[in-house]
Amino acid sequence: PPATGAPARAEIGVIGGSGLYALLDDVTEVTVQTPYGPPSDSVFLGEVAGRSVAFLPRHGRGHTLPPHRINYRANLWALHSLGVRQVLGPCAVGGLRTEYGPGTLLVPDQFVDRTLGRAQTFYDGLPLPDGSLPEVVHVSMADPYCPDGRRAALAAARANAWEPVDGGTLVVIEGPRFSTRAESRWFTANGWSVVGMTGHPEAVLARELGLCYTSLALVTDLDAGVETGEGVTHAEVLEVFARNVDRLRTVLFKAVADLPAARDCVCSHALDGLETGLAGVPEP
Ligand code: ADE
Numbered sequence: 001p002p003a004t005g006a007p008a009r010a011e012i013g014v015i016g017g018s019g020l021y022a023l024l025d026d027v028t029e030v031t032v033q034t035p036y037g038p039p040s041d042s043v044f045l046g047e048v049a050g051r052s053v054a055f056l057p058r059h060g061r062g063h064t065l066p067p068h069r070i071n072y073r074a075n076l077w078a079l080h081s082l083g084v085r086q087v088l089g090p091c092a093v094g095g096l097r098t099e100y101g102p103g104t105l106l107v108p109d110q111f112v113d114r115t116l117g118r119a120q121t122f123y124d125g126l127p128l129p130d131g132s133l134p135e136v137v138h139v140s141m142a143d144p145y146c147p148d149g150r151r152a153a154l155a156a157a158r159a160n161a162w163e164p165v166d167g168g169t170l171v172v173i174e175g176p177r178f179s180t181r182a183e184s185r186w187f188t189a190n191g192w193s194v195v196g197m198t199g200h201p202e203a204v205l206a207r208e209l210g211l212c213y214t215s216l217a218l219v220t221d222l223d224a225g226v227e228t229g230e231g232v233t234h235a236e237v238l239e240v241f242a243r244n245v246d247r248l249r250t251v252l253f254k255a256v257a258d259l260p261a262a263r264d265c266v267c268s269h270a271l272d273g274l275e276t277g278l279a280g281v282p283e284p
Pocket of ligand 1 (some may be wrong): 092093094095173178179195196197220221222223224232237
């Protein structure tokens with residue numbers, strides 16, 4: 001718990017991607033336990049523009065967790081248990097079109113799941129952490145991202161003279177390897193925009209908890225089917241992310257400041273009509 005003895009709470013969560021391991025100054029570090037095991041790291045609580053923010057480094061602060069080892073359920077559960085109801089999810093992606101080169105910021109409106117066997121639901125028919133048996137729940141994923149969050153992210157980028165790409169499809173691969181040229185060309189041929197490794201199941205689990213989730217995809221490289229060189233390397237991803245991390249932080253702060261305080265979006269109604277909701281999730 002924080003040193004002040006005040007309850008550890010936050011309204012907005014940010015899950016930092018490759019190269020974003022710290023976001024806030026003057027943080028209170030809290031360790032959060034979840035029924036699904038430990039999250040990727042401690043949660044760092046702070047304030048931006050009068051809004052309380054919880055930052056969680058997705059890969060751990062020393063980048064120790066590869067995408068397929070991240071405990072996505074614990075991460076989302078931890079943020080929700082702190083009171084978070086809106087989540088911003090910056091991530092590094094590869095561009096699938098020549099015009100989406102390194103440094104492009106794309107705010108996707110769709111994703112395609114190409115991951116394999118990741119724990120992707122809280123509603124798997126087993127007893128919930130409180131011992132109750134959940135309903136069978138099928139959340140809507142037609143529009144996976146929060147419209148209000150997307151609007152705030154796009155406006156924040158524009159306010160910082162970083163013209164974002166408004167919409168597009170993020171294809172999420174299992175990794176940790178990058179795509180072959182054939183896979184990459186196939187993604188492009190399908191009309192998909194960018195490729196990453198963490199967007200799924202993060203967005204799904206957020207929706208299952210009724211959280212708003214917004215992806216901010218920072219292009220760090222052109223994927224193998226688009227570029228003509230040797231293909232992408234992890235070092236390149238980290239280097240380009242590092243070069244853009246200051247303006248990404250500025251955009252995130254502005255988006256946090258502008259997120260609506262009251263929610264009435266599709267995400268906020270994701271669990272409407274359920275008899276029990278997700279029993280065992282502490283409400284703020
Ligand atoms: N993350 C950053 N660049 C990527 C790429 N080309 N493919 C998958 N994930 C990525």
